[in-house]
Amino acid sequence: MQAQLKTKLAFFMFLQYFIWGSWYVSMGTYLSNTLKFEGAQIGLAYGAFAIGAMIAPFLVGLLADRYFASEKLLAFLGITGGLMLFALPMMTTFSSFYPMLIIYCCTFVPTLALGNSLSLRHLDNQKRDFPLVKTLSSIGWIAAGITLSVVFKGEQSAVQFYVAGTTSIIFGLFSLTLPHTPPMKTGKDVSMSEILGLDALALLKKPSFAIFILCMFLICIPLYFYFVNMNQYVTELGWEFSAAKMSLAQVSDVVFLILLPVMLSRLGYKKTIFIGILAWAARYFLLAGSVDSVSMQTMMVFSAILLHGVCYDFLFIAGQLYVDEEANERMRGAAQGLIAFILWGVGAFVGTNLAGISQQANTLAEPIGSIAHDWSSIWIYPAWGSVAVLVVFIIFFREPKKVVKAETEKA
Numbered sequence: 001m002q003a004q005l006k007t008k009l010a011f012f013m014f015l016q017y018f019i020w021g022s023w024y025v026s027m028g029t030y031l032s033n034t035l036k037f038e039g040a041q042i043g044l045a046y047g048a049f050a051i052g053a054m055i056a057p058f059l060v061g062l063l064a065d066r067y068f069a070s071e072k073l074l075a076f077l078g079i080t081g082g083l084m085l086f087a088l089p090m091m092t093t094f095s096s097f098y099p100m101l102i103i104y105c106c107t108f109v110p111t112l113a114l115g116n117s118l119s120l121r122h123l124d125n126q127k128r129d130f131p132l133v134k135t136l137s138s139i140g141w142i143a144a145g146i147t148l149s150v151v152f153k154g155e156q157s158a159v160q161f162y163v164a165g166t167t168s169i170i171f172g173l174f175s176l177t178l179p180h181t182p183p184m185k186t187g188k189d190v191s192m193s194e195i196l197g198l199d200a201l202a203l204l205k206k207p208s209f210a211i212f213i214l215c216m217f218l219i220c221i222p223l224y225f226y227f228v229n230m231n232q233y234v235t236e237l238g239w240e241f242s243a244a245k246m247s248l249a250q251v252s253d254v255v256f257l258i259l260l261p262v263m264l265s266r267l268g269y270k271k272t273i274f275i276g277i278l279a280w281a282a283r284y285f286l287l288a289g290s291v292d293s294v295s296m297q298t299m300m301v302f303s304a305i306l307l308h309g310v311c312y313d314f315l316f317i318a319g320q321l322y323v324d325e326e327a328n329e330r331m332r333g334a335a336q337g338l339i340a341f342i343l344w345g346v347g348a349f350v351g352t353n354l355a356g357i358s359q360q361a362n363t364l365a366e367p368i369g370s371i372a373h374d375w376s377s378i379w380i381y382p383a384w385g386s387v388a389v390l391v392v393f394i395i396f397f398r399e400p401k402k403v404v405k406a407e408t409e410k411a
Contacts, residue, residue: 002124009119009133014140015171016115021144022164026155026243029231033156041094043356045101046228050348052105070118070181074111078172081107085165089158118181138250145247155243208398209326215393216319219277220347221354222382228355229378236371249308256309260317269322270399276315277390283307284383291376326400
C-alpha cells in the first residue's frame, strides 16, 4: 500500500510543479514582449503569487483544517484554477490581467501547503519518504520548461497558460484519487494568531532567531530580481528554448538537496546559510559581469543558473530546518507558518515590486539590437544587496546550541 501511495503522491507533486513551471518562468517575457506591459506592472504581476501566499494560510487554516477533506479541496482548487488559467489569455490589459492572476494565485498557492500536509499525514516514514516524493516536484518543473520551450516554443505566447490550465484540471481530477484526508480540527475554534503563525513571535525574543527572520526578509528583496527578470534577460540575449535551459536550475536543486544533510552535519546552520546567501551574491555578480563579456557570456549565465541549488537549498531549506529545530513541538507549525508568510508573502511582494520598478527604470530609450534594458544596472543592485545581507548575517547570527536547546525542552 505504501508503494502505491508514494507513486500517487510523487505524480501529484509532478503535476503540481508542472503547472507552476509552465507559466512562472516565462510570464515576464510574455507580458513584456507580447502584451507590452511596463516593468512595474510585470513586478506587480509576479507579486500576485505573494498575495496568494499571504491569503493561503486563511484558506488552509479555516477550510482544510475545519470543514473540508484535503483531497476534495485540492480537486476544487485545481479545476477552478485551470479554468482561470484558460481565461488569462483573454485578458490583454493590465487592469484585467492583474486581478485575474491574483484570483488564480489564491487558488494555486494553498495547494502547496495542502499537498505537503496530506503527504506527511499518510507516509509511514516521513523523514525517509517525503524527500523522495518531493523530488518529483523538481522533475515536474524541468518537464514543464522543456515542454513549453521545445514542444510549443511558447515563452512569448499565451500557450503557457493553456498548458498550465490543462495540467491544472488533470491535477484537480487526480487529487480525487488521493487518500481520504478529513479535517483535523472539526468543531475546534482556530484563532487568527494560530492561522498566521503569530504564536511563533515569541521566538523573536531569541536574538539570533530575530536576526535570521530579518535576513530572510531582506534577502527576498534581491532574490526576486532573478525570477522577475531572468527569462527576459536571456530572451534579449537571443537564447532559444530559454525556459528549457533555465530548468537546469532544478537539476542543480536535486543535487544540492541530496548534499544538504551532509553540509548541515559538517558545517552547521550558520556556515551553510552563509554559503546560501553568498551564492545569491555570486549569481548576481555573474549576471552583471555577463552583460559585457561576449566571450564568457554563455558560461557565466549558465553558471548563474546552476547556482540555484546552493541558493535555494542552502538558504531556504536549511532555514526551514533551523526554524523547526529552534521551535518546540507545540510551536513548530506556527513557526513554519510565520517563515512562509515572510518569505513567500511579504518578502516576495516587496521583492517582485522592486524588481519590476528596477526593470522599468532601466529600460533603454532606444533598444540596442535585441537589448532593451540596461542589464548591468539591473543585476548589480541585487548583487550588492545580497552582500549587505551577508554582512549582517555573519556578524550577528549565532549558531544554535543543541545541548542548551535539549535541556530547555526537558525543563
